Amino acid sequence: MPVNPNFLERLLLFGLDRAPTPMLDLFGAAGFEAVALASKLGVFDALGERELTLQALADELDASEAGLAPFLAFLDAQRYVAEDGGRYRNTTMTRKWLVSDSETNVAPWLVFWDELVFPFWDEHLETVVREGEPPRTIYEWFDEEPSRWDLAQRGFRAAASVLVDEVSRKVDVPRGATRLLDVGGGHGLYAADLCRRRPGLEATVFDYPEALSVARAEIAESGLGDRMRVRGGDYWSDDLGDGYDIALVFNVIHANDPAENVRLFERVADALAPGGRIVVLDQLEGSASMPVSAAGLRFVGLTYRVTLDAAVHPYRSVADWLTSAGFERVGRTPIRRASPGNALVQATKSA
Structure with a gap:
């Protein structure tokens, strides 16, 4: 307010x-x-x-x-x-x-909450408080009406527009990198911005087929059709490809439990070339200190429990999962702009 x-x-x-x-x-x-x-x-x-x-x-x-x-x-x-x-x-x-021609228009993010998240809250919040988990995840609910995925990705893209400049500046792209994999990349904004900043970089945005319509529009509008493509699939079971120099795993790990995140990081490691980089972006427990950011992080934590039966993870756990999956030189970089509790966690695939 x-x-x-x-x-x-x-x-x-x-x-x-x-x-x-x-x-x-x-x-x-x-x-x-x-x-x-x-x-x-x-x-x-x-x-x-x-x-x-x-x-x-x-x-x-x-x-x-x-x-x-x-x-x-x-x-x-x-x-x-x-x-x-x-x-x-x-x-x-x-x-x-809140105006469409602004590069930082978050109106679709608010509409996403109004039309999707809060209706899901209204139906399941009390159940979660009493029983500990929702009867289904919000993603399963999206699958019942695929248009919900498009609305959600437009909202996710709007939220990302506030962070993309700072995030892109802080991503450690390896020298000479030419291939990027965006795992669960959805709207594709982060991959597109990194490609704009690095003319020699090409990107593959990998996500569920229903989640990629906004990424296709992003690629077309950015004029990067010759350097970006989308690939629909399930990152738990489908081939991610191989030989990538850098992989983004943005706003994905909060939906998974520890064992699932180790498995995901192992799959990403298999897709990277030796010495390749993984970059994780998510809200991390303990990363918010001021009142508004702390309230925002607690709000996010409750939302994840209600919508995904999931939680905000601490940095130490993420670092341990990456090490278990074969990564080294793990480090954290805070994201400070309008982003309660967000941080980048970056690591290198062991040779």
Whole structure:
């Protein structure tokens, strides 16, 4: 919830405990629903860089002025739009984070939570708290309606857009590397960005066939069709190829238990050339220290339990799994930008 209480409100809410602080969660929940709906209706894209009257915006959205007016007033109070003299515009924050032509547009990530994750939560959270595990994973639920995979990958790509610059700068690509494997790469944004930065690099994005539609679009839009390809399959059983110089395993290991991650790292090691590098990106237990990042990491941990019957793993465990799978020189690199608890773990295949 972007609303930042002023000094008096912080004193009453947090210092003196004179007002019901949990009401902020209510406002935040309503704010999330409003922003997700505004994104789906196209409110922020319609405003773009311009100002519109209520009537003009209602006409453009085919919406009711009577319903749109209080909706915009709430978005104004939440600092997503600003009203001045009967005209509405996006705030600077909204133009950066919620407009489609922004490189850091996270609106699809919010829509992903609104349409997929939270409905799954509503159905299974109590069951998980009482019984310890969901009756099925969210991925199994996606399989029942393949369009859910496309929506999910668009959300994952939006989340990655915030991190991709820092992640790409910190990935240790071996000198002279020409072949990259992106295991469970889904949307393909990370592989595409690394290829843009290194003209001699070619990439294969490997994931379930249903998860690759966004990667195909990413490749087409980036103009990297001659250097990138997708391969559909199951990384537990299907051939990953061999002779790669570097392999990405991004946001994959949290879904697996320890034995499964050792097995996955062994399969990746088999696909790498001697001296090849593996790069793991995930949330790691103990990697968040400040209040917002710590809350975010705990939120992620609960989400993994509810949606995947999984958990956030500690760095020491990841390092041990990599060593068991035949990797050496294991090291951790923190990812600090807008990413609670994320880190890169990089290692080299033993010769």
